[in-house]
Amino acid sequence: MPSEPDPLSATFAALADPTRRAILARLTKGEATVLELAAPFGISLPAVSKHLKVLQRAGLITQGRKAQWRPCQLSAGPLKDVDEWLERYRRFYEESFDRLDEYLQETLRESKETEHDDRS
Amino acid sequence: MPSEPDPLSATFAALADPTRRAILARLTKGEATVLELAAPFGISLPAVSKHLKVLQRAGLITQGRKAQWRPCQLSAGPLKDVDEWLERYRRFYEESFDRLDEYLQETLRESKETEHDDRS
Numbered sequence: 001m002p003s004e005p006d007p008l009s010a011t012f013a014a015l016a017d018p019t020r021r022a023i024l025a026r027l028t029k030g031e032a033t034v035l036e037l038a039a040p041f042g043i044s045l046p047a048v049s050k051h052l053k054v055l056q057r058a059g060l061i062t063q064g065r066k067a068q069w070r071p072c073q074l075s076a077g078p079l080k081d082v083d084e085w086l087e088r089y090r091r092f093y094e095e096s097f098d099r100l101d102e103y104l105q106e107t108l109r110e111s112k113e114t115e116h117d118d119r120s
Numbered sequence: 121m122p123s124e125p126d127p128l129s130a131t132f133a134a135l136a137d138p139t140r141r142a143i144l145a146r147l148t149k150g151e152a153t154v155l156e157l158a159a160p161f162g163i164s165l166p167a168v169s170k171h172l173k174v175l176q177r178a179g180l181i182t183q184g185r186k187a188q189w190r191p192c193q194l195s196a197g198p199l200k201d202v203d204e205w206l207e208r209y210r211r212f213y214e215e216s217f218d219r220l221d222e223y224l225q226e227t228l229r230e231s232k233e234t235e236h237d238d239r240s
Contacts, residue, residue, distance in 0.1 A: 005136070012136035016129045021205075028208060076212035083206055083213075085141075088148060090203070092196035 007059070008085060011078040014058035019043070020051050024060060027074035031064070037072065127179070128205060131198040134178035139163070140171050144180060147194035151184070157192065 005013065014020055023037055038048040052072060055061045059078045064071045125133065134140055143157055158168040172192060175181045179198045184191045 009136045012132045016132035076209050079209045080213040089199045093200040
């Protein structure tokens with residue numbers, strides 16, 4: 001039997017699905033019931049409930065106790081952990097961006113020089 | 121047959137494993153061969169190769185063409201997409217932090233007032 005995943009793995013696994021990400025996006029606008037969450041996706045209530053369970057286990061949503069409605073709320077704590085995990089990788093994609101920027105600056109300078117040469 | 125996942129789902133799925141995250145962390149220090157990547161984990165080469173394939177399919181690593189060594193390199197582009205995806209959630213965990221900060225400030229103020237009351 002596979003052991004319980006570590007919290008960060010559970011978060012990433014929960015985010016690896018476009019429907020679950022869309023549910024989180026919907027919850028940024030405020031709490032919503034399972035019915036409200038199911039509506040835009042055209043999927044069955046059991047399918048939505050399954051997605052909600054994955055999100056809940058990862059700590060990304062909480063579900064109220066009010067028997068009939070049980071509205072879901074976003075719980076963004078685990079996303080902060082993702083943000084912190086990203087920290088050590090930032091310089092790698094920021095560097096790539098810097099290199100692109102350098103290249104564009106270089107190209108711009110060269111094209112200006114050419115322009116200048118043409119005039120002289 | 122399940123369809124190919126969208127790029128962001130593929131990235132999150134690739135990150136949902138502690139060994140694959142450790143491989144990425146190792147590659148922040150520079151390129152490494154499959155043998156070098158396998159060494160610290162005490163897992164078989166085929167198991168490491170499987171992890172590398174998942175990372176490669178998600179665009180998180182690239183593997184050189186030099187037949188014998190084929191060193192792997194970090195490719196951080198997809199992590200930038202994760203960073204951008206996080207953007208709309210940031211205010212939720214930053215707000216939570218602000219609320220904690222407010223609570224601490226409040227507690228501090230109250231404890232100072234108590235101190236003051238004790239003296240007067």
